[in-house]
Amino acid sequence: MDDIKKEIVEAIKQYSTIIIHRHLNPDPDALGSQIGLLHVIKHSYPSKVVHAVGEEVGRLQFIGRMDVIPDDVYRDALVVVCDTANLSRISDSRYKMGKRLIKIDHHPDQESFGDLSWVDPSFSSASEMLVDLCLGFPDDLKLNKEAARAFYTGIIGDTGNFQKGKISPGTLEIASILRSYNFQPERIHNFLNIKTKHSSHLQRDIMMSYKRTDKGVAYFVMTEEMLSKYDIDRTEASNLINTLSGLKGVRIWVFFIEYPEEIRVRIRSRNTPIDSVARMFNGGGHPFASGANIPTWEAVDQVIHALNQVCP
Numbered sequence: 001m002d003d004i005k006k007e008i009v010e011a012i013k014q015y016s017t018i019i020i021h022r023h024l025n026p027d028p029d030a031l032g033s034q035i036g037l038l039h040v041i042k043h044s045y046p047s048k049v050v051h052a053v054g055e056e057v058g059r060l061q062f063i064g065r066m067d068v069i070p071d072d073v074y075r076d077a078l079v080v081v082c083d084t085a086n087l088s089r090i091s092d093s094r095y096k097m098g099k100r101l102i103k104i105d106h107h108p109d110q111e112s113f114g115d116l117s118w119v120d121p122s123f124s125s126a127s128e129m130l131v132d133l134c135l136g137f138p139d140d141l142k143l144n145k146e147a148a149r150a151f152y153t154g155i156i157g158d159t160g161n162f163q164k165g166k167i168s169p170g171t172l173e174i175a176s177i178l179r180s181y182n183f184q185p186e187r188i189h190n191f192l193n194i195k196t197k198h199s200s201h202l203q204r205d206i207m208m209s210y211k212r213t214d215k216g217v218a219y220f221v222m223t224e225e226m227l228s229k230y231d232i233d234r235t236e237a238s239n240l241i242n243t244l245s246g247l248k249g250v251r252i253w254v255f256f257i258e259y260p261e262e263i264r265v266r267i268r269s270r271n272t273p274i275d276s277v278a279r280m281f282n283g284g285g286h287p288f289a290s291g292a293n294i295p296t297w298e299a300v301d302q303v304i305h306a307l308n309q310v311c312p
C-alpha cells in the first residue's frame with residue numbers, strides 16, 4: 001500500500017499540470033477530496049497549474065468552485081480522479097485526455113482503472129485517504145487551512161457528522177488534526193445542515209406519505225411534478241434521504257428521484273448490506289449507502305422486491 005502512495009506522490013511531483021476530477025452528482029466527500037487535494041498541491045507547489053473540474057451544485061459551492069478549462073490543458077496533464085468507483089460515474093469525460101490517470105477511492109473496487117490506483121474501503125471517505133497521504137509525505141504534500149476545511153467537510157459528509165459509515169480511531173485522529181487548522185467547523189455544519197422552508201415542507205410530506213414493505217423497506221418517490229410543486233431542486237430534495245432513517249422497523253430506506261433521462265435511486269440501510277442490489281440496477285456504492293439508476297418507473301417495484309429479498 002505504501003508503494004502505491006509513494007508512486008502517487010512521485011507522479012504529483014513530476015507533472016506541472018494536474019487536473020482533478022470526481023463523481024457526478026457530487027456529495028461533500030467528492031468535492032471535499034477534490035478541492036482539498038487542489039489546495040494541497042497549490043500550497044506545496046505554487047508553480048504548478050492545478051484545476052478542479054466537473055458540474056457544480058449550488059448548495060455545495062462553499063467547498064470550492066470548479067474551473068472551466070479548454071481541452072488542450074489536458075495534453076500533458078496528470079489526471080487524478082477522487083471518490084469515484086467506476087469510469088461511467090466520472091464527472092467530465094475528458095479525464096481520458098490526460099497523459100496519466102490516477103484513481104484514489106474508498107468505495108469497493110467495482111472497476112479498476114487508471115495507471116495508478118489506490119483503493120481502500122477501510123477509510124471513511126476519500127478525504128480521509130488524502131489526509132492520510134499528506135501525513136505520510138509531509139515534505140511533499142503540505143496541508144493548509146483551505147485544504148483542511150475541504151477535507152473536514154468531506155469526512156463529516158460521508159460519516160454523517162461522525163455518526164455512520166466507516167469511522168475508525170484513525171478517522172477521529174485525522175479529524176482532530178484537521179480541526180487544528182483553525183477554520184470554522186460550525187460554519188461547515190451550518191452550510192450542510194441548513195434547510196429551506198421548501199425542503200421542510202417536502203420533508204413533512206415525505207413523513208406523511210412514504211411507503212413501507214413488511215420487510216422494513218421504506219421508500220418515497222419524487223417526481224418532477226412534486227419538485228416543481230415544492231419549488232425545490234433535485235439535489236436539495238435528494239438530501240432529505242435520511243428523513244426516513246431512524247424509524248422503528250425500517251431497515252432500509254430509499255428515494256427514487258426523477259431526472260430527465262432516468263430515475264436516480266438513493267439507498268440507505270441500518271445494517272443490511274444493499275450494495276449488491278444497487279449493482280443489479282446499474283449502480284454501486286458502500287454496503288450501507290449505495291446508489292443506482294433505473295430507466296423507468298416500472299423498475300421501482302423490481303428494486304423494492306430485490307431489497308425485500310436481502311432483508312433477513
Ligand code: AMP
Nearest residue numbers: 266282283284285286289290291292293
Ligand atoms: P448517493 O445516494 O448518490 O449518495 O450514493 C451513495 C453511494 O453510492 C456513493 O458512494 C456513490 O458514489 C455510490 N453511487 C451512487 N450512484 C451510483 C451509481 N450509479 N453507480 C455506482 N455507484 C453509485
